[in-house]
Amino acid sequence: MIPLYHDFTGETVLVIGGGSVGTRKASRFADEARVVVVSPAFDDLLIDLAADDGDAAGPGVDLVRAAPDAEAVRDWIERLAPVLVVAATDDGAVNAAAEAAALDAGVLVNRADRSTAERSADRDARSAVVPATVEDDPVSVAVSTGGASPALAKALRERVETEIEGAGAMAELSGDLRTELKDRGVPAETRREAIRRVVRSEGVWKALQKGRSYGRNEADSVIEEVLTR
Structure with a gap:
């Protein structure tokens, strides 16, 4: 895989799942994109993140309390026209449905419950990995282990933080x-x-x-x- 940067300004990101993983993903995109999180329940940190928002039409987080099945995901994709769909539930079947719906719609998709190694044989070109990042605006550094070791990615990110200060x-x-x-x-x-x-x-x-x-x-x-x- 070759890392690329994508400008999410003015775009919408659809996150399926409001747990800790969905919260982390939503917070990653909220400063630049409008993030819509669809889930039957939400992590407290995610609720706080959404509450801190100002203009709901711009960058920030909108919460939709619903339990999306395959058809519901397709409806949300059609309605919101997101540039990226993040499948971040703890249900593999729902994540698979979200992934399939996104790919059918020609939308980039990040499936949070499967690593690069697990999906290398059937990875679609629109399947995206969201790496750990370190930022000192306007500089940003991305760190990825291809999903093989999130713990290592976090450790490397902490190392890089000290190296790029200033x-x-x-x-x-x-x-x-x-x-x-x-x-x-x-x-x-x-x-x-x-x-x-x-x-x-x-x-x-x-x-x-x-x-x-x-x-x-x-x-x-x-x-x-x-x-x-």
Whole structure:
């Protein structure tokens, strides 16, 4: 499998199942997509998540108390036109029905109760894995074990969290510097070398911890060395 990123802005995600797994999946998408969770009962954390929402028509979580069977799932898919269906119940038959309905409708599907290894022989191209992620906006890192070891994915995610601290600030700074160098007419090869030096400079990383202006001053010194050599 090859990991891809998908922009869920303005999209709808349908989650079948309101337990702990459904809660985790819903919370993963709620900041960007409208999430509709269909289940006969809901985890307390999921109820709190839905209660914190403002505009129900935008990103956030809507709860629908219902026990979806195969036909009901198909109706929800037709009604909501989701970009992704998450099958997250504790009933394998219901999950299978949700998966089949999504695939029949040409919709991406994430079945939470079966690993990549279990499904490698019959995996459909629209079957998606939702990896563990670490974010320091605008930087995000995805970690997946193909479903073989969720515990390892969690442990790796915790490791990565410490490694990318401050990466968001560095991404914004280096992006701005790249644009400025291009506007100044600095040749592409020189621009690339200057930005490489900035993102690999321990001095810039440390300065950014004090604030954007400190990081910018240190980065300007690094770039000046490249431009004047």
